[in-house]
Amino acid sequence: MAVPAGALLVDALQALLTDRHASPVAVERWERVEPWAVARVWLRRSAAGLPRSVVVKWIPDGQREARTASWRLRTELAALRFLDEDLGAGLAPGVIAADTAARFLVLEDLAPRVPLDQLLRRDGAAAHGERLAAFARARGALSAATAGRAEAYYARRAALGPVDAVADLAGRHAPLQQAAIEHASALGVPLDGRVAHELAAAMGELARPGPFLALSNGDAEANNLLLHATGSADARLIDFEFAGYAHALTDAVCLYVPGPAWLSVGDPTTTGLADQYRRTLACGIPEAEDDRRYGYGLAAACVSWALVRLQRFARLDSRPPGDHSRLQLIATLEAVARTAETYRTLPRLTAWIRRVAVVLRRRWPDADQDFADSARFPPYQARH
Structure with a gap:
């Protein structure tokens, strides 16, 4: 037809x-x-x-x-x-x-709900604290509700046509990570043996999530959450075209690290978003209450995202000074390092990521900015 x-x-x-x-x-x-x-x-x-x-x-x-x-x-x-x-x-x-x-x-039809990112762009994050909290809870709730149910999901999916659960677990961005490592090496920040070993262990955590295996919609960003602009913060997730079972904490990265649309996302540990997410997640995955296990999985997921973003280096390097994507890449690397430091894990990888960010600041003087300046870089400031 x-x-x-x-x-x-x-x-x-x-x-x-x-x-x-x-x-x-x-x-x-x-x-x-x-x-x-x-x-x-x-x-x-x-x-x-x-x-x-x-x-x-x-x-x-x-x-x-x-x-x-x-x-x-x-x-x-x-x-x-x-x-x-x-x-x-x-x-x-x-x-x-x-x-x-x-x-x-x-x-x-979920109207009159609207995408969260529209509200953040229009009003700023400070005006929508409860809606951001609903975003964090919705991400945690999806994983909590679906953990341990992979067999049932893949039975449904297989009835509609072939599916590759292994590819879902790896993630569609995984092939991009080697390019990021090559870019870093060309910039003078190669992976030495100890850093490479730590990276392999972190990626192994994502490949073998154990109790953290849960359904993701494959795009955990604010544009894929619909909620009411005023009043109730009752939220719904949309866009499941890339859904599949993966490590649950890959869906938490968006709370800690800028996604494609943002220059920064703030510090979820001080805003309370981290606690909102983690408490909801623990309702279905009790292992999320283990600080060591939770922190390691989260840091590994953040590092994986940092590599996905770093593979864009050559494209960004060719752009004119002042391009926001350069700012975003540095902010992303530093947010990943800060998250790992918060949970006191992956120290060698963290140091390597910080070195890459330092090299990029020197290479792109226009992007050598103070991201801690909340007046210039408020949470959820859009990238242009």
């Missing part, structure tokens, strides 16, 4: 919902949520049990790597049904209907 787009999408949606509800369903209007292949669709009230509006997510006709995109759509479908139907977690939108052959999903 051809991939629906525009009027074809409307026709396919009406046909699917009519068939599922044994009653005519008509689309009243729809509104594209740019720039994604997502639309909010209002329905005429003709079928019992259907909401007034739904969200439709699809793969556009002619999209590059369409087979990969189809794989992602099936992954999202499996993850959302697993959370709702198997666990009753109440953490993500429910699936109303799906047509994997036509490559679209019909999801619960």
Whole structure:
């Protein structure tokens, strides 16, 4: 069947919902949520049990790597049904209907919730402390609810098509890390034997998470959390296209280290976000209460992210002075080192990361800034 787009999408949606509800369903209007292949669709009230509006997510006709995109759509479908139907977690939108052959999903409309990152960009982090706390709790709750349930999830996922649980555990960014090490060596900061040994052990922790094995949506950032702009901080996670089981603490990195959108995220240990996350996580993974084990896993996850970001060095080096991505890379490396120091773990890796940051500060004088200056670099300041 051809991939629906525009009027074809409307026709396919009406046909699917009519068939599922044994009653005519008509689309009243729809509104594209740019720039994604997502639309909010209002329905005429003709079928019992259907909401007034739904969200439709699809793969556009002619999209590059369409087979990969189809794989992602099936992954999202499996993850959302697993959370709702198997666990009753109440953490993500429910699936109303799906047509994997036509490559679209019909999801619960979570409006009037809005993405957290929009609120942070508009108002700053200080205005949304409780919403950031809800973000931290939601990340912990996803891991707590899904720990120990990998077999059930992969049974659902395998029913929709082939899946590679080993690749999920490694993470889609893992192949980028070797390039980061090569860049550091070219900058005069090679991995010596002791640092390499510590790095191997840290990556081994992520590859063998034990009780910390839990479902991640694969993109633990503020743009993928929807909540109310005022009043209730009731939150929902979205975007499960890259969902899979991995070390739970990879989902905590976003609280400690800048993600792609931010120059800084502040110190979650002083804002209380770290405690919010950890207490929620421990409800399903009691081992999170062990300081040594928790700190080691968190630091390992942060180091892994630092390498993913460092592999961009050559691209950033070619950009003009003042580019925010240079600031972001240095802030990222230093935040990773600070996190490991807080938990008194991975000392050699921490020193190596700090040396790389020092070299970058010297190479990019425009990025030699004081990130501790909260007036210039407030938490969740956007990267431009």
